[in-house]
Amino acid sequence: MTIDEIPCLRCGTCCSLYQPLVTDEESQRIADYLGMPLKTFWEQYADTRWPIPGKHLIKHEDGHCALMQIEGKQHLCMVHLVKPDDCREWQESLEKKECKKGLLDQWNLTVSEDKTIVGEAEDQKRLANYLEEIA
Numbered sequence: 390m391t392i393d394e395i396p397c398l399r400c401g402t403c404c405s406l407y408q409p410l411v412t413d414e415e416s417q418r419i420a421d422y423l424g425m426p427l428k429t430f431w432e433q434y435a436d437t438r439w440p441i442p443g444k445h446l447i448k449h450e451d452g453h454c455a456l457m458q459i460e461g462k463q464h465l466c467m468v469h470l471v472k473p474d475d476c477r478e479w480q481e482s483l484e485k486k487e488c489k490k491g492l493l494d495q496w497n498l499t500v501s502e503d504k505t506i507v508g509e510a511e512d513q514k515r516l517a518n519y520l521e522e523i524a
Contacts, residue, residue, distance in 0.1 A: 395506075397481040399523065400491025401464025404454040408436060408446040409475035416445055419456075422471040447473070462495055462519065 411419070420430035434455050436448035448455050456467045466472055481488055483500050492498050496516045498508035506513065 395481070395483050395488075396520070396523070398488070398491050398495065398519075399463045399465065400488075400495045401453055401457060401459065402487045402491035402494070403479055403481075404457045404464060404466070405449075405452055406487060407475075408449060408454070409473040410439075411445050411447060411473045411475070413443050413445075415473050418471050419468050419473070422468055463523075 416430055416435075417427050419434075420427045423430065425433075431445060434447055436446040439446040453459075453464070454466075456472075458465045458467055466476070483489055483492060483504075483506070489500055492500065492506070496508070497512045498506050498516060501507045506516070
């Protein structure tokens with residue numbers, strides 16, 4: 390398996406390392422999707438340490454984005470259909486250190502210099518089965 394064949398592994402590493410910046414318009418879109426008033430959305434999900442008017446950081450809870458749900462190995466975004474532009478612009482790639490970390494942490498696999506996924510055959514098989522499942 391090569392790194393070019395890998396979709397997002399839903400490992401949650403990027404969602405654990407970064408906080409997306411959202412505009413007021415994005416906040417309203419997400420609040421509407423969640424069925425809550427904008428003020429409630431900000432109270433529940435905005436990091437109050439960010440002091441710039443019109444922009445908000447999504448806070449972290451339990452070491453990851455407050456909008457993430459964990460189901461087994463999958464780290465799923467509660468607002469995937471209306472997720473912030475910062476998240477939309479993220480392009481998964483096993484050339485990125487974050488995606489390599491997720492591959493190692495979740496699957497005990499690494500990427501070789503010739504850009505193939507390496508590790509125990511059983512771990513590779515589990516990953517292949519998972520990728521088929523989420524396809």
